[in-house]
Amino acid sequence: DTGVSQDPRHKITKRGQNVTFRCDPISEHNRLYWYRQTLGQGPEFLTYFQNEAQLEKSRLLSDRFSAERPKGSFSTLEIQRTEQGDSAMYLCASSLGLAANTGELFFGEGSRLTVL
Amino acid sequence: LAKTTQPISMDSYEGQEVNITCSHNNIATNDYITWYQQFPSQGPRFIIQGYKTKVTNEVASLFIPADRKSSTLSLPRVSLSDTAVYYCLVGDTGRRALTFGSGTRLQVQP
Numbered sequence: 001d002t003g004v005s006q007d008p009r010h011k012i013t014k015r016g017q018n019v020t021f022r023c024d025p026i027s028e029h030n031r032l033y034w035y036r037q038t039l040g041q042g043p044e045f046l047t048y049f050q051n052e053a054q055l056e057k058s059r060l061l062s063d064r065f066s067a068e069r070p071k072g073s074f075s076t077l078e079i080q081r082t083e084q085g086d087s088a089m090y091l092c093a094s095s096l097g098l099a100a101n102t103g104e105l106f107f108g109e110g111s112r113l114t115v116l
Numbered sequence: 117l118a119k120t121t122q123p124i125s126m127d128s129y130e131g132q133e134v135n136i137t138c139s140h141n142n143i144a145t146n147d148y149i150t151w152y153q154q155f156p157s158q159g160p161r162f163i164i165q166g167y168k169t170k171v172t173n174e175v176a177s178l179f180i181p182a183d184r185k186s187s188t189l190s191l192p193r194v195s196l197s198d199t200a201v202y203y204c205l206v207g208d209t210g211r212r213a214l215t216f217g218s219g220t221r222l223q224v225q226p
Contacts, residue, residue: 107159
């Protein structure tokens with residue numbers, strides 16, 4: 001399978017614990033995005049990388065959230081001191097970002113987080 | 117960022133053509149219009165993208181009038197498997213990440 005893969009697919013944790021999600025994008029894609037989606041809502045943008053550089057970060061992202069893409073390949077999203085409001089599906093997407101406007105994001109299946 | 121408005125939900129029957137219109141009054145010159153489809157518990161899937169006039173691929177058509185303040189996604193002869201949420205996004209992906217709205221829930225009935 002050469003699509004975007006995310007791990008774990010499901011995570012249940014207790015409030016106050018830290019969690020980390022991993023995303024492996026399509027190998028030749030230089031852009032990587034993280035979105036969060038709650039039931040009945042569209043995906044909410046969190047952050048975006050071009051290669052290893054984090055170019056954009058949502059103002060909605062509290063300082064408990066941090067994302068990295070150290071070698072411009074896979075990425076991790078860490079949530080510290082989880083709260084019940086963090087319960088959501090965390091979606092990763094990648095694209096082959098060129099100078100032109102491509103728009104086609106390839107999404108993974110998501111990592112569902114439940115905070116008890 | 118250009119804000120989009122689309123119907124919350126639509127109903128259709130198998131075999132019919134479905135048109136979902138999206139309004140984006142403050143679209144910018146560099147913005148493209150992109151549509152995604154999402155099934156429950158899956159990530160969104162790209163359907164089609166356009167800048168102006170008409171774009172057609174194997175699954176859909178996208179109609180964009182000259183003023184580009186709206187766009188219409190056309191799904192020919194829908195089937196039950198087209199039941200999903202459809203999102204209209206407007207933006208310049210060369211500069212910023214795309215923002216999803218609440219989408220249109222399409223329910224196709226037999």
